[in-house]
Amino acid sequence: MIDTHAHIYASEFDPDRDDVIQRARQAGIEKILMPNIDPDSIAPMLATESAYPDFCYAMMGLHPCYVDQDYQQKLALIEHWFEQRDFIAVGEIGIDLYWDKTYKKQQEIAFITQLQLAKQKQRPVVIHTRDSIQETLALVQQEQDGSLRGVFHCFGGTRDEAQQIIDSGFHLGLGGVTTFKNGGMDQVVPHLDLSHIILETDCPYLAPVPHRGKRNEPTYTQLVAERIATLKSCSPEDVDRLTTQNAKTLFRLS
Incomplete structure (x- = not known):
């Protein structure tokens, strides 16, 4: 298995x-x-990558919750890092309208800027959405020229939204929400083809059942795979194999 979204560098x-x-x-x-979050997360993320070579891989991006009046300087730093070295993806980026809509326009500009960076660098994007799937999809479709690829991470939307994302050329990142009793994913996952799914934890957040409310960690990827297997009426081994291949192809991992 590959945990495609883990803040393992977090304090x-x-x-x-x-x-x-x-x-x-x-x-x-x-x-x-x-995935990177903001300027302050870069150093611990790169230190973690260095400590666990060929196991932990860094992305580079500006999370929408950290877009503020200084967003242009933060974006300049993201672009500077891409000039210094390569990263497996541009992420995590996106639109978050759950906590605060103060910088909605700046979030949109930052998102578009990083989508364009991904096209320039020929890298996938890892997209964060909260209360913003339609707004985010509209911008992705605006920028889609056939070269944009990536994942809508921590997907917890509807069957129709899942199809719109897939039709836009993107994968769905499934994590702990898939195991939640009232998460609604039991109405969505059975209708998804495994070719469009990758696994993630988003640790230390959103631990799957039976660890909900506690610190999440990459080991719990297996619990997500088992829940998907149950909902899809297939074996966990099939989920592991297909989602791992999806991740390797998407992120161009050997």
């Missing part, structure tokens, strides 16, 4: 990161992909 893992990584390896996790 929540400082006391026992080695143990968490070891558990992940033992659970069959092949790789952990790390």
Whole structure:
């Protein structure tokens, strides 16, 4: 399995990161992909990548919740890092209208700028949406020239929204929400083809059942796979195999 979205560099893992990584390896996790959030997360993310080579892989992007009056300087830093070295993806980027709509226009500009960066660098994008799937899709479709690819991470939307995302050329990142009793994914996942799905945890957030409310970690990717298998009436091994291949293809991992 590949955990395609894990903030394993976060301070929540400082006391026992080695143990968490070891558990992940033992659970069959092949790789952990790390989305950046803001300027302050870059150093710990790169340090984690360096500490676990060929296992933890860094992305580079500006999360919409960190878009503010200084967003242009932050975007300049993101672009600067892409000039210094390569990253597996532009992420995590997107639109978040749940907490605060103050910088909605700036979020849209930052999102479009990073979509264009992804096309320039020929890298996939990892997209965050909260209360914003339609707004985000409209901008993706506006910028889609056939070269944009990526994932709508932490998907928890409707069957129709899932189809719109797939029709736009994107994957769905499924994580802990898939296991929630009232998450609604039991009405969506059975209708999805596994070719459009990749697995993620979004750790330390959104731990799957039975760990909901506790710290999430990459090991729990297996619980997501098992829930998808149940909803799809297939084996967890099939889910593991197909979603891993999807992730390797999308992120061009060997």
